[in-house]
Amino acid sequence: MRSFLKPLWAAALLFPLQAAMAQTPVYLDDSKPIEDRVEDALSRMTLEEKVALCHAQSKFSSAGVPRLGLPENWMTDGPHGIRPEVAWDEWNQAGWTNDSCMAFPALTCLAATWNPDMSLRYGRAIGEEARYRNKNVLLGPGVNIYRTPLNGRNFEYMGEDPYLASEMVVPYIQGVQSCGVAACVKHFALNNQEEDRYTVDVEVSDRALYEIYLPAFKAAVQRGKAWAIMGSYNCYKGQHCCHNQYLLNDILRGEWGFDGVVVSDWGGVHNTREAAYNGLDMEFGTGTDGLSVSASDAYNHYFLARPFLEQIKAGVIPESVVDGKVRNILRMMFRTTMNPNRPYGSFEDPAHGEAARQIAEEGIVLLQNRDNTLPIQLEKTRKILVVGENAIKMMTVGGGSSSLKAQYEVSPLDGLRARVGSAAEVVYARGYVGNTDGSYNGVVSKVDLSESRSADELLAEAVALAREADYVIFVGGLNKNSHQDCEGGDRYDYGLPYNQDRLIEALAEVNPRTVVVLVSGNSVAMPWADRVGAIVEGWYCGSEAGNALAAVLVGDVNPSGKLPFTMCTRLEDYHAHALNDSLVYPGVDHREIYKDDIFVGYRWSDKQKKSHRPLFCFGHGLSYTTFEYGKAVLDRKQMTEADSLRVCVSVKNTGSRAGAEVVQLYVSDLKSSLPRPIKELKGFRKVMLQPGESREVEFVLDRTSLSYFDDAKHAWVAEPGRFEVLIGASAEDIRSRAGFELK
Numbered sequence: 001m002r003s004f005l006k007p008l009w010a011a012a013l014l015f016p017l018q019a020a021m022a023q024t025p026v027y028l029d030d031s032k033p034i035e036d037r038v039e040d041a042l043s044r045m046t047l048e049e050k051v052a053l054c055h056a057q058s059k060f061s062s063a064g065v066p067r068l069g070l071p072e073n074w075m076t077d078g079p080h081g082i083r084p085e086v087a088w089d090e091w092n093q094a095g096w097t098n099d100s101c102m103a104f105p106a107l108t109c110l111a112a113t114w115n116p117d118m119s120l121r122y123g124r125a126i127g128e129e130a131r132y133r134n135k136n137v138l139l140g141p142g143v144n145i146y147r148t149p150l151n152g153r154n155f156e157y158m159g160e161d162p163y164l165a166s167e168m169v170v171p172y173i174q175g176v177q178s179c180g181v182a183a184c185v186k187h188f189a190l191n192n193q194e195e196d197r198y199t200v201d202v203e204v205s206d207r208a209l210y211e212i213y214l215p216a217f218k219a220a221v222q223r224g225k226a227w228a229i230m231g232s233y234n235c236y237k238g239q240h241c242c243h244n245q246y247l248l249n250d251i252l253r254g255e256w257g258f259d260g261v262v263v264s265d266w267g268g269v270h271n272t273r274e275a276a277y278n279g280l281d282m283e284f285g286t287g288t289d290g291l292s293v294s295a296s297d298a299y300n301h302y303f304l305a306r307p308f309l310e311q312i313k314a315g316v317i318p319e320s321v322v323d324g325k326v327r328n329i330l331r332m333m334f335r336t337t338m339n340p341n342r343p344y345g346s347f348e349d350p351a352h353g354e355a356a357r358q359i360a361e362e363g364i365v366l367l368q369n370r371d372n373t374l375p376i377q378l379e380k381t382r383k384i385l386v387v388g389e390n391a392i393k394m395m396t397v398g399g400g401s402s403s404l405k406a407q408y409e410v411s412p413l414d415g416l417r418a419r420v421g422s423a424a425e426v427v428y429a430r431g432y433v434g435n436t437d438g439s440y441n442g443v444v445s446k447v448d449l450s451e452s453r454s455a456d457e458l459l460a461e462a463v464a465l466a467r468e469a470d471y472v473i474f475v476g477g478l479n480k481n482s483h484q485d486c487e488g489g490d491r492y493d494y495g496l497p498y499n500q501d502r503l504i505e506a507l508a509e510v511n512p513r514t515v516v517v518l519v520s521g522n523s524v525a526m527p528w529a530d531r532v533g534a535i536v537e538g539w540y541c542g543s544e545a546g547n548a549l550a551a552v553l554v555g556d557v558n559p560s561g562k563l564p565f566t567m568c569t570r571l572e573d574y575h576a577h578a579l580n581d582s583l584v585y586p587g588v589d590h591r592e593i594y595k596d597d598i599f600v601g602y603r604w605s606d607k608q609k610k611s612h613r614p615l616f617c618f619g620h621g622l623s624y625t626t627f628e629y630g631k632a633v634l635d636r637k638q639m640t641e642a643d644s645l646r647v648c649v650s651v652k653n654t655g656s657r658a659g660a661e662v663v664q665l666y667v668s669d670l671k672s673s674l675p676r677p678i679k680e681l682k683g684f685r686k687v688m689l690q691p692g693e694s695r696e697v698e699f700v701l702d703r704t705s706l707s708y709f710d711d712a713k714h715a716w717v718a719e720p721g722r723f724e725v726l727i728g729a730s731a732e733d734i735r736s737r738a739g740f741e742l743k
């Protein structure tokens with residue numbers, strides 16, 4: 001009897017549980033496919049709830065559906081660290097005490113590592129921080145192309161080359177998204193300057209668009225599988241890019257099959273109808289007649305808020321339009337906040353500092369090193385003089401939306417002092433005054449930059465000290481203040497600000513072992529280049545900046561960074577400035593024509609005369625060791641469009657210390673019906689080699705490496721004919737060539 005009753009009892013007990021499970025709505029059942037969950041959630045939402053999902057509710061968040069338990073979306077800048085909390089409806093700090101992040105190196109530095117593994121590491125680390133801070137969208141990475149060295153935001157991007165930027169952006173996204181945080185790739189597209197950024201209408205050939213300005217975005221979407229993308233402020237074909245038929249509907253969704261969320265840039269939306277129809281999903285940062293500051297329901301005034309709702313209710317816009325947006329938003333939510341399996345992330349994690357330091361160490365570029373000025377030979381050194389404001393200024397503060405409240409920041413001076421210790425005396429002289437206010441949006445620099453002495457007094461002090469020093473390390477450059485590598489404005493000129501040239505020249509005159517460290521995200525004029533011993537591009541390296549720089553200067557780390565953009569002698573050596581035509585840059589009456597077309601960066605300088613060679617070319621970067629290249633060997637002399645071509649080359653470390661070399665592969669189309677760049681980067685590998693060690697490096701090329709974009713056909717074309725593979729240590733330092741034919 002008892003044994004007979006037992007199953008009945010058990011069944012009775014289990015029944016409510018099973019019933020409850022049977023009732024779990026599809027949208028909450030993570031065993032169901034995401035698309036089913038999206039449709040189920042959508043079917044349960046009121047029109048008001050749908051519209052609420054499509055616009056901000058605070059500076060960085062948008063509503064969820066409280067009734068259904070669908071969480072809010074929380075965004076954070078991006079792209080170098082997790083932005084500190086701001087007040088609900090203000091840019092100013094909220095004053096939280098748990099939001100000091102790790103500051104990672106700027107993306108120019110990441111690109112300069114030419115190491116996709118570093119990019120993955122970066123993405124993971126910043127993704128963990130975003131996740132821990134409960135953000136589900138990271139506003140980054142940025143992949144706008146380096147078109148002019150005046151662009152105030154180049155430091156947030158990955159350089160001038162579409163291939164390099166594509167290879168580097170993909171792992172960053174994968175790393176971020178492995179944490180259950182959406183990467184929001186920005187700024188799509190053609191936002192290659194800050195000057196007139198809200199209105200300038202960019203005219204560009206389809207060819208330049210597809211070959212130069214879009215590939216990194218395409219790679220982000222198709223290979224990186226980015227869950228979000230941010231429209232840019234500027235216009236294209238007369239429409240703002242945040243609601244742009246051509247870029248968002250035709251290309252992004254139509255040609256590339258993007259199924260994520262299109263987020264507006266903050267204040268980038270201007271029109272309800274276009275915002276409804278032209279590809280935008282979420283509107284942020286709009287100031288509607290100043291209402292976002294003063295009105296109690298400011299966010300209801302957004303273009304995609306009440307005006308959108310009213311037009312749907314009036315039947316002017318069909319409900320299917322909002323349904324499309326909500327599908328995209330829900331899909332992103334199921335991938336992030338509503339994925340129960342996503343990791344928890346971490347913050348204040350020493351591993352993130354370690355990642356930041358290693359990325360910086362690999363990204364710092366040794367541009368020049370006459371007579372082996374570097375590394376500093378500590379055993380023979382009594383005194384090192386450090387000169388320059390950038391040796392002490394906090395660089396994590398400033399620059400615009402990427403400004404951070406960092407847990408800590410090691411300055412170049414502190415980093416060098418810590419590394420040198422008692423081995424030598426490290427003295428400091430300010431040398432020049434640039435900017436005495438280091439604060440930004442309420443984050444106050446921890447360094448007192450006040451200075452009462454005159455420029456002449458500062459110079460005299462530095463020069464006097466330089467005479468007695470074994471080494472002079474000048475740390476200058478730009479500084480993330482307005483018009484000096486900062487969002488919202490471009491640089492006014494190419495030269496170094498604050499009369500730094502005069503100081504560098506004076507130092508070099510009294511001390512041949514003068515090392516110039518440029519802290520910047522852009523190239524600058526270097527009229528003193530042939531008078532100083534060494535030049536180092538030190539970037540903005542974040543929390544670990546000083547430690548990484550010191551490690552390179554004293555030789556603990558053998559530099560292996562390579563330039564992700566061309567450094568020209570003069571501004572007019574750049575394509576966007578060569579024609580001295582305001583229509584080409586920065587535009588006239590909000591109209592700008594990219595007459596430079598596909599000839600951007602080295603693609604331009606390759607066409608110039610010998611007398612206009614770049615000062616430091618794309619892909620350039622020295623090491624404390626030397627590398628010898630073997631002959632490039634191809635596995636075939638002819639290929640068809642269906643084939644792939646293997647290229648092998650050996651590289652050997654011929655010096656006495658371990659070092660890493662970036663082997664670069666360029667392809668040259670020897671004869672084609674359309675004008676083509678002399679060569680284009682189509683492969684690279686970073687290899688670490690011990691002294692005497694050699695390694696075979698292999699590349700595989702296919703038709704995509706040989707193709708150009710044909711405007712007339714609106715298609716990529718690989719034209720039969722003769723090609724050449726160029727293997728080099730930089731765009732100018734080609735070590736081996738081999739030809740083949742495409743049948």
Ligand code: BGC
Pocket residue numbers: 077078139186265266401
């Ligand atoms: C910038 C974006 C940034 C956003 C939010 C805008 O001004 O262009 O890159 O993500 O602000 O801070």
